[in-house]
Amino acid sequence: xxxxxxxxxxxxxxxxxxxxxxxxxxxxxxxxxxxxxxxxxxxxxxxxxxxxxxxxxxxxxxxxxxxxxxxxxxxxxxxxxxxxxxxxxxxxxxxxxxxxxxxxxxxxxx
Amino acid sequence: xxxxxxxxxxxxxxxxxxxxxxxxxxxxxxxxxxxxxxxxxxxxxxxxxxxxxxxxxxxxxxxxxxxxxxxxxxxxxxxxxxxxxxxxxxxxxxxxxxxxxxxxxxxxxxxxx
Numbered sequence: 379x380x381x382x383x384x385x386x387x388x389x390x391x392x393x394x395x396x397x398x399x400x401x402x403x404x405x406x407x408x409x410x411x412x413x414x415x416x417x418x419x420x421x422x423x424x425x426x427x428x429x430x431x432x433x434x435x436x437x438x439x440x441x442x443x444x445x446x447x448x449x450x451x452x453x454x455x456x457x458x459x460x461x462x463x464x465x466x467x468x469x470x471x472x473x474x475x476x477x478x479x480x481x482x483x484x485x486x487x488x
Numbered sequence: 489x490x491x492x493x494x495x496x497x498x499x500x501x502x503x504x505x506x507x508x509x510x511x512x513x514x515x516x517x518x519x520x521x522x523x524x525x526x527x528x529x530x531x532x533x534x535x536x537x538x539x540x541x542x543x544x545x546x547x548x549x550x551x552x553x554x555x556x557x558x559x560x561x562x563x564x565x566x567x568x569x570x571x572x573x574x575x576x577x578x579x580x581x582x583x584x585x586x587x588x589x590x591x592x593x594x595x596x597x598x599x600x601x
Contacts, residue, residue: 386528412589421492421578421592422531466530474521474544476590478530 381405384467384479393488397454401467401479404448408469408477411443413452416464416481425465426452457486492593494579500599506567509596511579513560519543520562521590522554523578531578537562566598574600 414422426441442451464481523531533546537556551567580590
């Protein structure tokens with residue numbers, strides 16, 4: 379079993395839709411949770427960084443962590459074609475290694 | 489402030505050969521991690537260097553080795569290349585050891601024939 383599981387998609391939505399991206403994890407020691415965005419032929423870039431359970435909002439993006447169910451979510455409001463990318467969830471315990479999910483490919487159609 | 493830069497961007501090798509990939513950290517960052525990203529997969533941790541010492545290692549064989557230099561730039565060396573080594577190799581820098589926000593380069597895409 380992978381430590382972080384993520385549906386690879388692809389997920390296709392119309393412009394303006396609300397997008398929900400989800401991951402599950404198995405390691406109870408994970409304390410930090412992240413979402414990275416990766417455009418084609420580019421390296422990942424950090425979108426959201428949260429500690430423990432709860433919600434964090436940044437503009438059109440909201441990250442949610444539910445440690446009781448080991449569930450990580452990213453919501454994108456008013457999605458734009460420029461949001462088309464691969465979204466990687468990731469976790470770590472505070473040590474030296476970040477564990478990534480496989481990534482979900484998102485397509486936002488104009 | 490300069491970002492993370494990697495070279496070369498693309499390269500093709502044959503099975504059994506050796507390869508060296510290079511990375512310059514973001515200005516002020518003293519910690520470098522290397523990740524392997526196979527097609528359609530998320531990045532997998534190879535190892536991390538902090539102050540020129542290997543700080544932690546993932547589940548990769550010893551033929552994957554690295555160096556960090558006093559200016560915090562880094563190299564990833566892979567010996568005896570195998571077909572499954574074909575992947576995007578990502579360098580990420582951060583500050584202060586451990587792992588926090590990772591600043592990634594654009595990667596080196598290695599194809600092993």
